Amino acid sequence: MLVDSHCHLDFPDFDGERPELIARAAQAGVDLMVTICTHIRKFDQVRAIAEEFPQVYCSVGTHPHNAGTERGILAEEIIALAAHPKVVAIGEAGLDYFYDKAPRDAQAEGLRIHIEAARETGLPLVIHSRDADDDMASILREEMGKGAFPALLHCFSSGRELALTGIELGLYVSFSGILTFKRSEDLRDIARELPADRLLVETDAPYLAPQPRRGKRNEPAYTAMTAAVLAETRGVSQEEIARQTTENFFRLFRKVPQSARQPRAAGQ
Incomplete structure (x- = not known):
């Protein structure tokens, strides 16, 4: 069993195809997925997909690209939305200095609000960090000093x-198709070094399809390709990576019921 811990099934790339998409994931051994919210104001669309499909859970939050347009949303609003039984994470929130689509102060403000919500609910914060290593580390250290919260660095690059x-701060690290790219040897070195009990896998679909599908639309079934490269990188079997990353997922995403471990046949 594998879990796609981060995808975006509400994106229009998948319109009209979601049942088939989930069936293909099951055929590839990907029995669970978390569809990640990027606009709190569009959360209803994310939640509806999680409600429709038993294999799908979701998060609630504002992507740093949207931090400027969704400024002013309070932690209390996020916490209230997170009470839904299918909401198992907060975010994604964070810092993106590569695209800089939102003012950096708005990104940092949004990140801290999401941290507050994660701390209060106990749900893991899904962190987006790109070209912002120093500021991200500083904020995480400062906020952990105010009180611990669960979190993962998603799509780590x-x-x-x-x-x-x-x-060191107790976070998990999730690897996407970037791990499989030919020029990602430095990233594979990091994946080789990290403790096994902190690793997750994801697609970030529809983005970042792994080799040999790079450049095409990504989908949850391709989690298996990234997991295979992670296994090779760490010198263990694919079965061991599937077991370990699934154990890690349930330890971090503790709101997901243990009954979800039971695989469903494709189409169920």
Whole structure:
């Protein structure tokens, strides 16, 4: 069993195809997925997909790209929305200095609000961090000093120091199709070094399809390709990576019921 811990099934790339998409995931051994919210104001669309499909859970939050347009949303609003039984995470929130689509102060403000919601609910915060290693590490250290909260660094492509800081602070690290790219040897070195009990896998679909599908639309079934490269990188079997990353997922995403471990046949 594998879990796609981060995808975006509400995106229009998947319109009209979601049942088939989920069936293909099951055929590939991907029995659970978390569809991640990027606009709180569009959360209803995310929630509806999680309600429709038993294999799908969701998060609630504002992507850093949207931090400027969704400024002013309070932690209390996020916490209230997170009470839904299918909401198992907060975010994604964070810092993106590569695209800088929102003012950096709005991104940091939004991140801290989401941290407050994660701390209050006990749900893991899904962290987006790109080209912002120093500021992210600083905020995480400061906020952990105010009170612990569960979190993961999703779609990890940052530097070794941020990965180790995250591990030190109790975070998990999730790898996407980027791990499979030919020029990602530095990232594979990081994946090789991190403790096994902190690793997750994801697609970030529809983005970042792994080799050999790079450049095409990604989908949850392709989690298996990334997991295979992670297994090869760490010198263990694919079965062991599936077991370990699934154990890690349920330890972190503790709101997901243990009954969800039971695989469903494709189409169910």
